[in-house]
Amino acid sequence: MSTTVAAPPAVRLESVTKTYGKGANAVRALRSVSVDIPRGSFTAVMGPSGSGKSTFLHCAAGLDHPTSGSVRLGDTELAGMSETALTKLRRTRVGFVFQSFNLVPALTVTENVTLPFRLAGQKADKEWTAEVLRRVGLEQRAGHRPSELSGGQQQRVAVARALVTRPEVVFGDEPTGALDTVTAKEILNLLRATVDAMGQTVVMVTHDPVAASYADTVLFLADGDIVEAMSSPTADKVAERMTHLGAWS
Numbered sequence: 123m124s125t126t127v128a129a130p131p132a133v134r135l136e137s138v139t140k141t142y143g144k145g146a147n148a149v150r151a152l153r154s155v156s157v158d159i160p161r162g163s164f165t166a167v168m169g170p171s172g173s174g175k176s177t178f179l180h181c182a183a184g185l186d187h188p189t190s191g192s193v194r195l196g197d198t199e200l201a202g203m204s205e206t207a208l209t210k211l212r213r214t215r216v217g218f219v220f221q222s223f224n225l226v227p228a229l230t231v232t233e234n235v236t237l238p239f240r241l242a243g244q245k246a247d248k249e250w251t252a253e254v255l256r257r258v259g260l261e262q263r264a265g266h267r268p269s270e271l272s273g274g275q276q277q278r279v280a281v282a283r284a285l286v287t288r289p290e291v292v293f294g295d296e297p298t299g300a301l302d303t304v305t306a307k308e309i310l311n312l313l314r315a316t317v318d319a320m321g322q323t324v325v326m327v328t329h330d331p332v333a334a335s336y337a338d339t340v341l342f343l344a345d346g347d348i349v350e351a352m353s354s355p356t357a358d359k360v361a362e363r364m365t366h367l368g369a370w371s
């Protein structure tokens with residue numbers, strides 16, 4: 123008789139707390155957060171200002187150490203890892219897309235996209251790089267510099283750079299925060315397509331209920347706790363939940 127062992131979730135947080143500062147000045151940014159992020163899913167993280175969204179993302183992505191609890195990327199426990207090991211893990215196993223694109227102005231699109239390989243001292247796979255550029259719709263722009271591209275195109279470069287290492291999870295910190303509505307939708311459709319067509323796992327912090335509606339699940343944070351996981355979100359349902367959390371009062 124064979125037994126199948128279920129694959130672990132892409133990310134698992136168990137009883138994660140994060141406290142900034144000490145004594146009377148201590149701020150409990152995460153209180154006791156436990157959640158599984160399934161592989162091949164698109165998760166949005168929402169909540170009022172100061173509810174712990176960035177802290178959650180940073181702990182889940184290995185950018186910051188939790189005060190207590192366990193964070194696993196696949197089978198790998200991040201808590202207690204050395205800074206060097208975390209840096210390597212961030213370069214090879216996760217991808218990031220930030221609000222501010224974070225491209226290197228002097229480098230071409232291709233050079234920006236393949237930067238993670240160069241930083242790791244590895245050769246980029248040319249065919250895969252071309253394929254990723256094609257998927258984000260930039261195959262005609264490979265030799266251009268960021269200043270020659272629109273904001274939406276620059277964010278596509280950032281998405282391509284996040285995907286090129288075939289990461290287990292792509293983390294987005296307000297990836298559409300600097301874009302107009304139409305361009306934001308293009309980027310959200312692109313992220314959605316990476317989940318649907320490539321089986322990518324995406325976790326994105328956003329303030330925008332429309333952006334959150336592209337996700338499979340929206341996690342709502344309030345005062346450092348996950349207070350709801352909403353599946354099949356719509357912009358209206360998300361906005362209503364945010365209003366109940368006092369986000370826009």
Ligand SMILES: Nc1ncnc2c1ncn2[C@@H]1O[C@H](COP(=O)(O)OP(=O)(O)OP(=O)(O)O)[C@@H](O)[C@H]1O
Nearest residue numbers: 142143149151169170171172173174175176177178
């Ligand atoms: N480095 C820090 N030192 C002290 N307190 C911090 C630090 N970073 C965050 N905090 C506090 O932790 C809490 C959660 O912050 P966090 O940035 O995670 O919230 P957020 O939901 O992302 O907020 P926003 O939507 O405003 O970006 C807040 O009370 C914040 O002031």
